[in-house]
Amino acid sequence: MTNVREEIILATCRLLEKQGYPATGLNEIVKESGAPKGSLYYYFPEGKEQIISEAVRYAGQILVERMRTGLIRVDDPLQALYEFINHQADQVEKQHFTAGSPLTIVSVEAAGSSERISQACRAVYDQIEAVLQERLACCGLTEAEAAEQARLTLASLEGGMILSRVHHSAAPLRSVARHLKDSMKKAVEK
Amino acid sequence: MTNVREEIILATCRLLEKQGYPATGLNEIVKESGAPKGSLYYYFPEGKEQIISEAVRYAGQILVERMRTGLIRVDDPLQALYEFINHQADQVEKQHFTAGSPLTIVSVEAAGSSERISQACRAVYDQIEAVLQERLACCGLTEAEAAEQARLTLASLEGGMILSRVHHSAAPLRSVARHLKDSMKKAVEK
DNA sequence: GTCTATACGGTGATAGAC
DNA sequence: GTCTATCACCGTATAGAC
Numbered sequence: 001m002t003n004v005r006e007e008i009i010l011a012t013c014r015l016l017e018k019q020g021y022p023a024t025g026l027n028e029i030v031k032e033s034g035a036p037k038g039s040l041y042y043y044f045p046e047g048k049e050q051i052i053s054e055a056v057r058y059a060g061q062i063l064v065e066r067m068r069t070g071l072i073r074v075d076d077p078l079q080a081l082y083e084f085i086n087h088q089a090d091q092v093e094k095q096h097f098t099a100g101s102p103l104t105i106v107s108v109e110a111a112g113s114s115e116r117i118s119q120a121c122r123a124v125y126d127q128i129e130a131v132l133q134e135r136l137a138c139c140g141l142t143e144a145e146a147a148e149q150a151r152l153t154l155a156s157l158e159g160g161m162i163l164s165r166v167h168h169s170a171a172p173l174r175s176v177a178r179h180l181k182d183s184m185k186k187a188v189e190k
Numbered sequence: 191m192t193n194v195r196e197e198i199i200l201a202t203c204r205l206l207e208k209q210g211y212p213a214t215g216l217n218e219i220v221k222e223s224g225a226p227k228g229s230l231y232y233y234f235p236e237g238k239e240q241i242i243s244e245a246v247r248y249a250g251q252i253l254v255e256r257m258r259t260g261l262i263r264v265d266d267p268l269q270a271l272y273e274f275i276n277h278q279a280d281q282v283e284k285q286h287f288t289a290g291s292p293l294t295i296v297s298v299e300a301a302g303s304s305e306r307i308s309q310a311c312r313a314v315y316d317q318i319e320a321v322l323q324e325r326l327a328c329c330g331l332t333e334a335e336a337a338e339q340a341r342l343t344l345a346s347l348e349g350g351m352i353l354s355r356v357h358h359s360a361a362p363l364r365s366v367a368r369h370l371k372d373s374m375k376k377a378v379e380k
Numbered sequence: 381g382t383c384t385a386t387a388c389g390g391t392g393a394t395a396g397a398c
Numbered sequence: 399g400t401c402t403a404t405c406a407c408c409g410t411a412t413a414g415a416c
Contacts, residue, residue: 002399004399018302019212019299019302019303020210020212020298020299021213022209022210022212022213023211023212023299023303025390025391025392026391026392026393027390027391027392036399036400036401037400037401037402038399038400038401038402039399039400040393041392041393041394042399042400043399047392047393048392048393097301098301098302104298104352105298105299107352107355107356108210108294108295108298108352108355108356109209109210109213109295109299111287111288111355111356112208112209112288113209113213118356121356122356122357125353125356125357148365148369151353151362151365152346152365152366152369154349154353155346155349155350155352155353155362155365155366156342156345156346156349157349158348158349158352158353159344159345159346159347159348159349159350159352160345160349162294162297162298162345162348162349162352163315163341163344163345163348165297165298165301166297166298166301166308166311166312166315167312167315172341172345175338175341175342175345176342176345179338179342183373183376183377186373186376187373192381194381215408215409215410216409216410216411217408217409217410226381226382226383227382227383227384228381228382228383228384229381229382231411231412232381232382233381237410237411238410238411
């Protein structure tokens with residue numbers, strides 16, 4: 001992958017987190033990336049859908065990897081998850097609450113308009129659930145229980161991101177972190 | 191409020207749930223509403239931001255009212271919440287997973303671009319939290335505990351809506367409903 | 381209140397020179 | 399690989415007749 005191509009993807013990711021899919025124009029991407037104007041359709045001959053799809057995959061890959069490594073840095077899975085979400089809250093706070101990977105916003109926007117982009121989003125979500133499930137299975141849950149908990153964790157996380165963004169405050173995300181730790185601890189102990 | 195004005199608001203709500211804020215054009219609103227072309231800027235002289243803001247407020251009002259009445263139809267607050275979320279899941283299912291009030295998508299999209307619309311979204315979220323908090327307080331929680339649970343419930347709900355939309359399945363939302371009932375029951379009993 | 385016409389800029393996309 | 403020019407279309411918004 002050449003440098004220019006990657007710059008375009010990175011710039012697209014940044015713009016998507018802030019503005020979403022329809023609001024992000026190709027001209028804007030060119031400007032933000034600093035790429036030569038003629039390069040867009042050279043590297044992405046299938047146009048906007050291709051660029052957005054690849055950006056979602058790219059950002060998703062990074063997020064999944066960050067989760068995977070983050071969740072094994074601490075022995076206790078629940079404590080690890082707690083710290084990971086709080087770390088996410090720190091990041092979002094630093095970036096003035098416009099951040100959190102393009103995933104949330106793009107998946108909602110593309111659900112009805114682009115099957116291609118939707119599919120890219122779904123793939124990332126599935127990976128995230130898989131990572132969570134694998135890590136939560138270490139708590140002594142059955143596979144089905146771990147899968148269920150993973151999905152619920154993901155839902156809370158997404159909701160927390162939204163509320164933090166809307167309220168311009170990291171508090172909702174931190175509430176989610178605390179609550180998930182406590183409630184799952186009880187679920188495991190029972 | 192004249193009929194035409196209301197039709198415009200209603201049409202805007204429908205389009206917003208499907209497509210979001212930047213993807214919904216004024217021409218599209220005119221067409222969808224069946225309103226006379228000349229009426230848009232007559233009823234909404236401040237343009238697009240005004241239309242969207244009012245649509246968010248309108249849809250939010252309906253949602254809040256539906257929650258309020260839904261949550262008191264059953265004696266047990268937790269059971270009432272459970273049934274309400276499942277009812278939402280039914281609705282979303284019927285509308286091919288493009289529905290769920292314009293709130294989620296617009297709040298995320300407008301967070302960085304329109305303070306006016308953002309504020310309208312925040313106001314609705316605050317009302318929803320208030321309704322939840324009031325109802326959950328009946329479980330014997332302190333006011334602070336009820337507020338915290340209300341926020342967490344809202345986060346799970348939002349996340350569940352997103353996942354259901356992305357997966358074209360009501361399952362995530364139903365998981366959220368079940369889990370909230372169970373986990374809060376334990377929290378109350380302890 | 382509503383209609384038509386239009387201004388003006390932006391959009392995604394393509395063609396062809398270099 | 400990149401640039402420039404250009405396409406047809408869309409967007410929001412406004413003006414003025416009726």
